Amino acid sequence: MRKQALFAGAGLILLFILFLLELSTGSLIIPFQTVWSALWGSRETDAHLVVSSIRLPRACIALAVGAGMAVAGACMQALIRNSLASPELLGINSGAALAIVIAMFVLPASPLWVYNAAAFAGGLLISAFIFLLASSGHLKLSPLSFIIAGTAVSLFLGSLTQGVLILNEQSLDDMRFWLAGSVTGRTFSSFAQILPFIIIGLIGAILLGKRMNALQLGDEMAAGLGESIRMTKGLLYAVAVLLSAACVTTAGPIAFIGLAVPHLVRSLSGPDYRWIVLHCLWCGAALLMFADTLGKLVIHPREVPVGIMTVMLGAPFFIYVARQKDGKL
Amino acid sequence: MRSRIRYVFIIVSLLVLTAALLILQVGTGEFAISPKDTVSSLLGIGSPQHDFIVWTLRLPRALIGWLVGLCLAVSGTILQGVTRNPLASPGVVGLNAGAGLAAVAVIVWLDIPLGWLPAFAFAGALTVAFLSYALAWRKGISPVRMVLVGIGVAFLCNGFISLATLAGNIRLVNQATIWMTGSLYGRSWEHFWPYVPWAAVFLPLAWHSFRKLDILGLSDAAASGLGSRIHGDRTWLLVIAVALAGSSVAAAGTIGFVGLMAPHLARQLVGAGHARLIPAAALLGGLIVLAADFTGRTVLAPIEIPAGLLTAILGGPYLLYLLLRKQKK
Numbered sequence: 248m249r250k251q252a253l254f255a256g257a258g259l260i261l262l263f264i265l266f267l268l269e270l271s272t273g274s275l276i277i278p279f280q281t282v283w284s285a286l287w288g289s290r291e292t293d294a295h296l297v298v299s300s301i302r303l304p305r306a307c308i309a310l311a312v313g314a315g316m317a318v319a320g321a322c323m324q325a326l327i328r329n330s331l332a333s334p335e336l337l338g339i340n341s342g343a344a345l346a347i348v349i350a351m352f353v354l355p356a357s358p359l360w361v362y363n364a365a366a367f368a369g370g371l372l373i374s375a376f377i378f379l380l381a382s383s384g385h386l387k388l389s390p391l392s393f394i395i396a397g398t399a400v401s402l403f404l405g406s407l408t409q410g411v412l413i414l415n416e417q418s419l420d421d422m423r424f425w426l427a428g429s430v431t432g433r434t435f436s437s438f439a440q441i442l443p444f445i446i447i448g449l450i451g452a453i454l455l456g457k458r459m460n461a462l463q464l465g466d467e468m469a470a471g472l473g474e475s476i477r478m479t480k481g482l483l484y485a486v487a488v489l490l491s492a493a494c495v496t497t498a499g500p501i502a503f504i505g506l507a508v509p510h511l512v513r514s515l516s517g518p519d520y521r522w523i524v525l526h527c528l529w530c531g532a533a534l535l536m537f538a539d540t541l542g543k544l545v546i547h548p549r550e551v552p553v554g555i556m557t558v559m560l561g562a563p564f565f566i567y568v569a570r571q572k573d574g575k576l
Numbered sequence: 577m578r579s580r581i582r583y584v585f586i587i588v589s590l591l592v593l594t595a596a597l598l599i600l601q602v603g604t605g606e607f608a609i610s611p612k613d614t615v616s617s618l619l620g621i622g623s624p625q626h627d628f629i630v631w632t633l634r635l636p637r638a639l640i641g642w643l644v645g646l647c648l649a650v651s652g653t654i655l656q657g658v659t660r661n662p663l664a665s666p667g668v669v670g671l672n673a674g675a676g677l678a679a680v681a682v683i684v685w686l687d688i689p690l691g692w693l694p695a696f697a698f699a700g701a702l703t704v705a706f707l708s709y710a711l712a713w714r715k716g717i718s719p720v721r722m723v724l725v726g727i728g729v730a731f732l733c734n735g736f737i738s739l740a741t742l743a744g745n746i747r748l749v750n751q752a753t754i755w756m757t758g759s760l761y762g763r764s765w766e767h768f769w770p771y772v773p774w775a776a777v778f779l780p781l782a783w784h785s786f787r788k789l790d791i792l793g794l795s796d797a798a799a800s801g802l803g804s805r806i807h808g809d810r811t812w813l814l815v816i817a818v819a820l821a822g823s824s825v826a827a828a829g830t831i832g833f834v835g836l837m838a839p840h841l842a843r844q845l846v847g848a849g850h851a852r853l854i855p856a857a858a859l860l861g862g863l864i865v866l867a868a869d870f871t872g873r874t875v876l877a878p879i880e881i882p883a884g885l886l887t888a889i890l891g892g893p894y895l896l897y898l899l900l901r902k903q904k905k
Contacts, residue, residue, distance in 0.1 A: 331724070336727075376896075394724070394727065395661060395663040395664065395668055395723060396663055396895075396899055398668050398727055398730075399663060399665070399667070399668055399836065399895050400892075400895070400896075402667050402668070402672075402832060402833075402888075403832075403833070403888055403891065403892035403895065404892075406757060406832055406884065406885060406888035406889075406892075407885075407888065407889070407892075409753050409756060409757045409885070410757060410881075410882070410885040410888070410889075412750075412753055413750070413753055413754055413757060413882065413885075419746065419749065419750055419753065420746050423738070423741050423742055423749065424742065426738065426741075427738040427739075427741070427742050502731065503731075551739065552738075552742065554738070555735050555738055555739050555742075558731055558732065558734070558735030559732070559735055561731070562728050562729070562731040562732040562735065563728070563732070565724075565727075565728040565731065566711055566724075566725050566728035566729065569712075569721060569724035569725050569727075569728060570711065570712070570714060570721060570725065
């Protein structure tokens with residue numbers, strides 16, 4: 248208990264520091280004092296305005312998306328009892344991407360919420376299919392087959408996305424930034440659009456912690472403990488999809504947060520999902536913030552989209568984990 | 577004995593189908609040539625006007641498509657055999673991503689003539705294969721680790737691809753997208769001749785290793801009990817698979833799902849023994865690519881649908897069917 252509290256405290260402090268860093272970096276580096284006074288309502292100079300009107304929404308979105316992705320990943324890993332599961336490996340990202348590309352092709356120049364709805368629906372559809380695969384039938388897919396299947400489905404959806412983009416050069420031009428995964432140029436209104444979904448999802452995940460623990464014991468054990476397996480899995484699935492679809496809709500297909508954060512957290516805090524979910528909250532937000540800050544600094548004064556930064560950081564991590572698995576999947 | 581007659585019958589009918597499709601492919605286009613004229617032109621007794629269209633314009637494209645199908649199918653058969661996983665294919669282990677990254681770099685970043693593109697794409701595929709192999713090596717090569725590491729490396733490549741896509745000129749990006757989807761448009765003899773040696777050397781080698789593949793399909797213990805040097809054989813087979821897939825991707829871009837589909841269809845026709853499986857899968861692969869290219873050229877003429885997009889549209893649903901069927905068992 249004391250260890251967990253310590254971990255939580257350290258996570259929150261780290262998050263706070265990264266939040267300030269995120270606000271102060273950009274093509275113009277703004278000192279911390281200015282950032283601090285801007286946060287308390289000061290509007291004296293242009294720098295204050297930049298912080299409060301441009302960087303604050305971006306930071307808030309990064310916060311929400313990071314937390315949401317990480318918790319969604321934790322739910323997925325609990326759901327299919329596979330520590331390599333995550334939204335992007337299971338095709339949710341590519342489903343949302345395909346849906347949004349098609350929407351741009353069929354309904355060009357629509358208001359933003361149309362595309363958001365399309366991305367949401369696409370992610371939902373693909374994940375529903377994958378969930379059916381995971382839960383139906385007597386013989387379960389082995390975790391390895393599961394990942395290969397997810398990758399193959401992603402490849403398929405990726406080809407279709409490319410196909411649509413070839414037919415329509417304009418949407419390629421519009422889409423390439425979204426497809427890379429980015430939190431740039433967002434306003435508070437787009438933050439407000441996803442906030443309810445993310446909050447509902449996060450609360451749901453926190454409440455489901457005990458059930459996730461029961462699920463890890465195996466279906467029979469969990470049933471013996473008096474849990475309704477079907478109900479638990481359904482709820483977990485709903486939470487994971489709600490969270491990841493909301494995140495992908497706002498920030499594009501940001502990969503690896505959902506994979507890496509639950510992994511790291513588990514190795515530090517132990518297997519209790521009630522704590523894993525909570526720690527994922529701050530650690531996910533912190534990691535995304537870190538990636539975004541780094542992305543703003545590597546080719547300063549230009550910037551690399553955060554989606555690419557998370558891949559650069561996350562893929563080596565994934566390879567490392569895969570090596571550790573040592574064929575034990 | 578009966579199975580032998582059946583096998584010969586299947587191979588002969590596949591060959592007949594291939595020949596018919598080749599003639600059809602060469603005969604159709606903006607300037608249609610009757611099958612009879614096509615054949616006489618191919619035999620060297622046609623009119624000079626037809627000869628130009630047949631020999632200079634259409635034959636190389638058809639032959640490249642056919643060869644690419646052959647090589648990708650055999651590469652997929654080997655990968656599925658070595659990893660003992662029916663869902664493995666060149667795309668899944670990251671070869672396509674490596675070749676894609678190299679091609680995108682050539683098109684978008686580097687200012688070199690496009691004639692160099694196949695060489696670079698081939699180098700890209702080889703590099704990724706080598707990386708996955710080296711990173712997956714831990715006192716021997718485990719197929720599971722190799723697949724997982726390949727997925728990770730593919731993610732990394734895709735990260736760089738989106739970076740290139742973001743920064744590049746939209747015309748070039750569009751061109752790169754078409755290449756990545758896999759199109760046979762504008763292929764001529766100068767693409768054909770550098771490609772032929774690879775197919776001519778490695779296809780027979782692949783068939784020659786059928787016994788190794790059969791043995792590797794058993795468990796590790798059983799295979800070494802039968803006197804197989806597992807790691808050596810695996811490495812050798814992987815080299816063949818990579819050479820076949822890499823040279824094909826270099827010649828025609830990433831035409832997906834052929835390596836996944838063809839081995840499965842072939843297994844249903846001739847069973848799992850690799851001595852028969854490899855030739856049957858190869859012929860089926862050739863047929864699939866030829867058919868895809870033919871359809872892509874004719875359906876929406878004069879607009880061309882890239883062959884890779886069509887194989888993906890075919891292959892995705894087939895993959896789903898495979899997954900669902902596997903569930904039911």
